[in-house]
Amino acid sequence: MDLGIKGKNALVAASSKGLGRAVAEELAAEGANLVMCARSADALDQASREIAASTGVKVLAVPTDLTDSTALAHLLERTQAEIGDIDILVTNTGGPPPGPFESHSPDAWAQAVDQNLYSVLNLTRGLLPAMLDSGWGRIVNITSVAVKEPVDGLILSNSIRAAVTGFAKTLANEVAGAGVTVNNVMPGFTMTDRLKSLAKSRSDQSTATVEEVFTGMAQTIPMRRIGTPREFAALVGFLASERASYITGVSIPVDGGVVKGLI
Numbered sequence: 001m002d003l004g005i006k007g008k009n010a011l012v013a014a015s016s017k018g019l020g021r022a023v024a025e026e027l028a029a030e031g032a033n034l035v036m037c038a039r040s041a042d043a044l045d046q047a048s049r050e051i052a053a054s055t056g057v058k059v060l061a062v063p064t065d066l067t068d069s070t071a072l073a074h075l076l077e078r079t080q081a082e083i084g085d086i087d088i089l090v091t092n093t094g095g096p097p098p099g100p101f102e103s104h105s106p107d108a109w110a111q112a113v114d115q116n117l118y119s120v121l122n123l124t125r126g127l128l129p130a131m132l133d134s135g136w137g138r139i140v141n142i143t144s145v146a147v148k149e150p151v152d153g154l155i156l157s158n159s160i161r162a163a164v165t166g167f168a169k170t171l172a173n174e175v176a177g178a179g180v181t182v183n184n185v186m187p188g189f190t191m192t193d194r195l196k197s198l199a200k201s202r203s204d205q206s207t208a209t210v211e212e213v214f215t216g217m218a219q220t221i222p223m224r225r226i227g228t229p230r231e232f233a234a235l236v237g238f239l240a241s242e243r244a245s246y247i248t249g250v251s252i253p254v255d256g257g258v259v260k261g262l263i
Contacts, residue, residue, distance in 0.1 A: 012037075136179045142185055147165050
């Protein structure tokens, strides 16, 4: 299937590894030029070089802490100067730390809001105007199945990703007539560093080994296995495409059937 995004420009946040890198690889394979950002300069440089070499698209890598307004402004300036207007925005950030409500200070809440909500708002604010001017744009936010079914011990993520979902749904309605779609993709258990960290945390709080924690996770999934970043990225690529022009304002799980709700 030709997704119709060859020559489009895409910015993928937190794309040095995990879900973000898989999404960057998917879009580049379809011929989209990339802006990649992440906090780790070394990992970002390696990922960007590998993607550029394997796909031949133009790749701009800009180390960025999205909670830093100066760094964000620098990212947007370099993007405009070296790539041009962005057609596809994929927002993505690492999840906030686990733990019950009593374990998180006001500063921890503020940091999580900056990282997981304001990063989405600020990237959108910086890149949406050009999409509206061109009459074409795709915004895909990577959230979590915790938006559908809150996960015990992840109160920060449960709360703040729900706020992103409310923002995205409202924005989708506001810009739908201008040819811009806004959607969310919700990963379930997917083999990333984040999941490994959560498994380690659960192991530390119990008598189970990390391997046993993973086995337990898999047993809760109808497909009886943990997903891969590439499987997740395939849906993001479709939602970012020309073919998905009539899909907006939705949150779609990629979870092997974990979410039990009807919709």
